[in-house]
Amino acid sequence: MSVEVRIPTILRTHTGGEKIVKGDGDTLSALFADLDTRHNGLSGRVITGEGALHRFVNVYVNDEDVRFTGGLDTALNDGDSVTILPAVAGG
Amino acid sequence: MARYDSILDTAGDTPLVGLPNLSPSGDVRLWAKLEDRNPTGSIKDRAALSMLSAAEADGLLKPGATILEPTSGNTGIALALVSRLRGYRLICVMPENTSAERRQLLELYGAKVVPSPAAGGSNQAVAMARKLAAENPDWVMLDQYSNAANAAAHTATTGPELLRDLPTMTHLVAGLGTTGTLMGTGRFLRDNAPGVKIVAAEPRYGELVYGLRNLDEGFVPELYDEKVLHRRISVGTADALRRTRQLVTEEGVFAGPSTGAVLHAALVVAAEAVRTGVPADIVVIVADAGWKYLSTGAYSGSLEEAAEALDGQLWA
Numbered sequence: 001m002s003v004e005v006r007i008p009t010i011l012r013t014h015t016g017g018e019k020i021v022k023g024d025g026d027t028l029s030a031l032f033a034d035l036d037t038r039h040n041g042l043s044g045r046v047i048t049g050e051g052a053l054h055r056f057v058n059v060y061v062n063d064e065d066v067r068f069t070g071g072l073d074t075a076l077n078d079g080d081s082v083t084i085l086p087a088v089a090g091g
Numbered sequence: 092m093a094r095y096d097s098i099l100d101t102a103g104d105t106p107l108v109g110l111p112n113l114s115p116s117g118d119v120r121l122w123a124k125l126e127d128r129n130p131t132g133s134i135k136d137r138a139a140l141s142m143l144s145a146a147e148a149d150g151l152l153k154p155g156a157t158i159l160e161p162t163s164g165n166t167g168i169a170l171a172l173v174s175r176l177r178g179y180r181l182i183c184v185m186p187e188n189t190s191a192e193r194r195q196l197l198e199l200y201g202a203k204v205v206p207s208p209a210a211g212g213s214n215q216a217v218a219m220a221r222k223l224a225a226e227n228p229d230w231v232m233l234d235q236y237s238n239a240a241n242a243a244a245h246t247a248t249t250g251p252e253l254l255r256d257l258p259t260m261t262h263l264v265a266g267l268g269t270t271g272t273l274m275g276t277g278r279f280l281r282d283n284a285p286g287v288k289i290v291a292a293e294p295r296y297g298e299l300v301y302g303l304r305n306l307d308e309g310f311v312p313e314l315y316d317e318k319v320l321h322r323r324i325s326v327g328t329a330d331a332l333r334r335t336r337q338l339v340t341e342e343g344v345f346a347g348p349s350t351g352a353v354l355h356a357a358l359v360v361a362a363e364a365v366r367t368g369v370p371a372d373i374v375v376i377v378a379d380a381g382w383k384y385l386s387t388g389a390y391s392g393s394l395e396e397a398a399e400a401l402d403g404q405l406w407a
Contacts, residue, residue, distance in 0.1 A: 008301050045306065056309025058325075065293070065323035083325065086301050087309040089213035089236065090163070090268025090294065090407060 001078035003031060007042075008085055014042040023082075028059065029072040031082065046084060047072065056087045099176065102129050102136045103248045107256045110375070112341040113354070118370040119361050121354075122257060123344055124249075127380035131168045131196070134249075134378045138271050139169035141244030142233045143177070154178055157230045161185075161220035163213050163405045164193035165379055166235050166269070171200035182230070184220040186212055188299070189405050192383040212300045213405060214310045235269045237313035242275035250279025257372055260287055261364075264357040265376035266349045266407055267291040267323065270315040272376060277319040291323040292356035294331065294349060297402035324359060326352035328406065329398040332389055334358070335381070339390075347379040348389050349407035378407075 005021050007014075015021050021039065025031030029047075036043035046057050051072065053059060059066045060083040066074045076082070095101050105128045110121040126134035146152045157180040160170055167183035174181040181202040185193070188209035197204050205223075207216040217236065224232040235241050249272065253260060263280060265272045270291075277289040317323075328348075335351030338344045357375045364371035381390060388400035 009298055010301070010304075010306060054306065055311060056306050060325045063325045065291075065325065067317055068320065068322050083295075085295070085325075086306055087311050088296075088301060089161075089217050089310040089312065090266075090270075 001076075003076050003078070003080045003082055005031070005035065006081070006083040010086060011042060011045055011084065014039045014045065025076055027072065027076060028061070028066060028074045028082070031076060032072075058085050058087055059083070060085070097176070098130045099140065099173065102140055104252060105129065107253070107374070108344070110338075110342050110344070113337065113358070115361050115365045119364045119373075120371070121357055121361060121373050121375055122260075123338075123342075123346075123375045123377050124253065125344070125377050127346070127377060129169075131165075131172050131200075132379055132382070133165040133169060134272060134376065135165040135169040136172075137244040137248055138235060138241040138269075139166060139173055141240045141247075142235065142238050143170065143173050143179075145238075145240035145243075146231060146233060147177075151231050152179065155180070157182065157227075159184070159220055159224055159227070159230045159232045160235065161207075161213070161216040162235070163216070163268075163407075164189050164197075164383070167202060167204075168193065168196045168200065170233070171197050171202040175201050182223075184216045184223065186216050186405055188212075188403060190384055191386050196383070209403070210299060212296075214308055217310060218308075235271065236310075239314070241269060241271035242278070242314050245272050245275025246279045247275075250276045250283070253374055254280070254284055257374065259372045260284065260374055261371045262288045262290055262357070262360050262373040263376070264290045264292055264353050264360065264373060266353050266378055267293045268349075268407060270312050272378075274314050274316060274319050276376075281319065288321045288360075289319060290356055290360060291320050292353040293323055293325050294352050294407035295325045295327045296405065296407075297328065299403035300405060324356040326355045328401050329394060330355045331406070332397050332401065333394055335389065336394070339381070344377065345381045346377045347381050347384050347406075348387075348401065349379070350375070350377045352407060353378075
């Protein structure tokens with residue numbers, strides 16, 4: 001299985017400038033472990049040492065914020081789209 | 092009774108109208124709360140009045156005081172009206188990648204606009220305003236992102252109005268900016284109608300808007316408490332625009348692009364209700380009308396052209 005991961009500008013230093021990368025994993029944490037094998041340091045920018053999402057990073061699976069769908073345990077299916085975005089102000 | 096002592100007294104108690112053509116069935120219905128029917132044409136009139144009145148009650152605002160606020164538009168415009176009528180000076184820090192109409196309206200009401208760089212988005216506007224506030228201790232920064240009176244306006248008015256007008260409501264869908272609308276209305280509904288699901292529609296802008304220098308410059312409003320929400324859906328510019336146009340062509344409701352994002356999320360919820368056979372009454376908060384966005388190209392030409400025109404703009 002394979003999912004597509006959209007990388008924000010600020011994290012593309014870890015993907016050699018690539019905007020979209022492919023990855024594997026049954027859950028988000030498995031996906032980030034897989035991504036880290038090819039994109040060194042990416043996982044550490046998104047996930048803290050305690051295994052939580054960094055406060056100023058939002059991750060979406062098919063447009064759903066994963067903080068409401070099980071966090072890093074969120075299940076992934078073939079063809080899912082994962083988007084990483086920095087938190088910005090609205091209003 | 093439709094007689095009021097002044098324009099400010101017309102804030103709130105906005106109409107809730109059915110969206111029969113966009114509703115998937117008689118059992119799964121969409122309703123639009125028309126917040127453009129507020130004095131300056133947006134839901135922010137509720138927050139602005141509430142924050143200014145709270146600051147006056149706390150003795151923070153003396154006659155002639157200078158108020159400072161970071162804003163991408165609507166809050167600033169709402170504060171500008173109240174400031175003009177109550178005799179305060181208003182300075183707004185606003186990202187330069189916002190529509191021309193917003194600046195014109197702010198200046199018309201007498202506010203001074205300090206532009207912040209487009210590349211820094213709202214985050215930098217907030218940072219600049221907080222720095223200016225520290226340098227000018229006699230200025231009053233209401234700070235919509237952390238001011239409890241912002242959310243409290245919705246606990247006191249928006250929430251009760253919704254439950255009064257639609258006791259069968261099952262979902263609230265609103266845009267996520269300062270988070271004031273969702274926090275305040277959401278808390279009221281959780282306390283008074285515990286079955287109602289609170290759904291946030293979050294605008295996903297073009298890349299320029301996320302051009303932070305590092306992740307630590309990220310920003311989560313102090314008001315935000317994720318426990319109030321049940322779900323948060325990210326909506327891109329193209330989907331938001333498509334739904335904004337659908338709302339006007341199919342229902343005659345002329346709304347701003349942020350409402351298109353809200354409608355998109357509401358239709359996701361509606362489709363799930365249809366699939367699972369559960370009746371639903373879904374409220375869509377229409378934060379403002381489309382007038383202020385005409386110059387952005389959101390309503391003319393092809394969707395692709397419009398999405399391209401709005402890329403890099405703060406459209407919500």
